[in-house]
Structures are given as C-alpha cells and as structure tokens.
Amino acid sequence: MVLAIDVGNTRIKASVFEDNTVLENFVFEKNELEKKIKKILEKFQNCSDLIVASVGNVEKQSFLAFEKELNIHFFTHEDIFPFTNKYSTPKTLGIDRMILASGATLQFPKQNRLVIDAGTCITYDFIDENDNYLGGAISPGLRLRYEALHNFTARLPLLTLDAPESYIGDSTAQAIHSGVVNGFVYEIDGFIDEYQGNFANFIIILTGGDAEFLAKRLKNTIFANSNFLLESLNQTFQYKIDND
Known part of the structure; x- marks a missing residue:
C-alpha cells in the first residue's frame, strides 16, 4: 500500500492506494499532519511507502518522523517523468x-x-x-x-x-x-x-x-x-x- 500526500497552499489531501485503487481519501489542516498520518497508518498497517508532492509550507521533518515505518519519497524536479x-x-x-x-x-x-x-x-x-x-x-x-x-x-x-x-x-x-x-x-x-x-x-x-x-x-x-x-x-x- 502507498500513502500519497498532496501539500497544497491551503490544506493537505491524502489517499491510500492499493496498486491503482483508492482505498480512502483524507483532507486535513497542516497543523494536524503528524497526528493524521499516525491515524492513517494505524488503520492501514500494510502501508509501505509515503509519497509527497508539496507546494505548501510544511517542514520535511514532519514526514521524516515516520521514516522508520515507511519508505519516504519527496517528488522533485530531478525525478523521472513521462513527458x-x-x-x-x-x-x-x-x-x-x-x-x-x-x-x-x-x-x-x-x-x-x-x-x-x-x-x-x-x-x-x-x-x-x-x-x-x-x-x-x-x-x-x-x-x-x-x-x-x-x-x-x-x-x-x-x-x-x-x-x-x-x-x-x-x-x-x-x-x-x-x-x-x-x-x-x-x-x-x-x-x-x-x-x-x-x-x-x-x-x-x-x-x-x-x-x-x-x-x-x-x-x-x-x-x-x-x-x-x-x-x-x-x-x-x-x-x-x-x-x-
């Protein structure tokens, strides 16, 4: 399972995926980030990867708090894209x-x-x-x-x-x-x-x-x-x- 997180200018959106199937969607405020991730991982204990796309002002450390539980990837301009x-x-x-x-x-x-x-x-x-x-x-x-x-x-x-x-x-x-x-x-x-x-x-x-x-x-x-x-x-x- 993959936990995908989109950090926007206003709020954070997240989805848990099994291959290409969405299991559940979440929307929450930036100050709730670590608490919400913990709850999601409690519910979906088979999550192995956390992937992040961010344009908002959220410290990477908030995600790195989970690096012992998940493989964490922040998308950057250096990644491979299909275009x-x-x-x-x-x-x-x-x-x-x-x-x-x-x-x-x-x-x-x-x-x-x-x-x-x-x-x-x-x-x-x-x-x-x-x-x-x-x-x-x-x-x-x-x-x-x-x-x-x-x-x-x-x-x-x-x-x-x-x-x-x-x-x-x-x-x-x-x-x-x-x-x-x-x-x-x-x-x-x-x-x-x-x-x-x-x-x-x-x-x-x-x-x-x-x-x-x-x-x-x-x-x-x-x-x-x-x-x-x-x-x-x-x-x-x-x-x-x-x-x-």
Whole structure:
C-alpha cells in the first residue's frame, strides 16, 4: 500500500492506494499532519511507502518522523517523468503541476491534454500528443478573487463562494458573485476554446477543490476528477519504480 500526500497552499489531501485503487481519501489542516498520518497508518498497517508532492509550507521533518515505518519519497524536479519538459524555466515549474502533467500523460496517451486545477490558484497545463509539456497559465482562484475584492477596496464585503442568481447582479452581493463566478467560468471556457481552436484530438481534465462546483457551469465537455492530483501522484510513483 502507498500513502500519497498532496501539500497544497491551503490544506493537505491524502489517499491510500492499493496498486491503482483508492482505498480512502483524507483532507486535513497542516497543523494536524503528524497526528493524521499516525491515524492513517494505524488503520492501514500494510502501508509501505509515503509519497509527497508539496507546494505548501510544511517542514520535511514532519514526514521524516515516520521514516522508520515507511519508505519516504519527496517528488522533485530531478525525478523521472513521462513527458519532456519544454518550460523555458523548468526548475520553476511547480511539482504539483508536474505531477498533474504526469498523470494526464499516463492516463490519456497519444492525446493533446489540458489539465485545469481549480484551487487557491487556477493553473492550466498543456501536454501535447507527443508528450511534450509546453506550459500553460496561472491566475487567482475563486477564494482569492473574493478576498482581493474585499482587501483592496474600501467598502466591498468579504463573501464566500455562492452561485449567482443571474449574470445581472441586482445587489452588491449578487454583483460580486456574478463577477467572480461568471468571470471565472468565462475565463476557463475562453482558454479551452483557444486550445481547441489550435489542437485536435483533445481532452480537458478539471480537478482541484472547486472542480465539482465548476464542472456543471462550463459549456465545454470535460473530464472532472477532484482527486486527480493524488491519483497522478500514485501513478507517477509506479512509473518511477518501473523506470528506475
């Protein structure tokens, strides 16, 4: 068994895998890390490997506390990936984005793939049908957009995510919801249209914490999987074992 952990900007997500089958998923705060890992290992005592992809601020020592019980691997730019990295600054490409690109390459061979990860930030990552990672885009996620409107204006309230009643907001709150949510959806659909206009044999993968909220609002046909990063992390680990 493998325990895969994704340390994000906001929270930590984890999954236990038996080969490629997910046995259980977990979500918890960063200050709960060691306690949660202990509980997971008590429940899944056959776990042999702990694999980590991290963009968040968590000390490695928190994981190394378990090195007597598990083989621990932190994914880095030096690892083996199933694509060719064409990013002009390859060492600055986030490990989470590399893991997503890896999962897309392994799960959807010989296709053009656009991975959209809607979390604290929204990232777009494009891997062509020849397994070249070409790049993508980064912009603020839904929560950051709400916070920016509140933090950088004098009077706009801080709202939490809610579906707008109409694209015409008839109150300040509804205008904010319309601007944030509809603007977000139009952005994603606009990027998808641009890629689809330039590449055939195309698949769109939507993931991240806001994937389910967004999936039914997008006009384009997508493959939505909120657990895609952890599944990709496990698949990349299996790929590494097979190709070391």
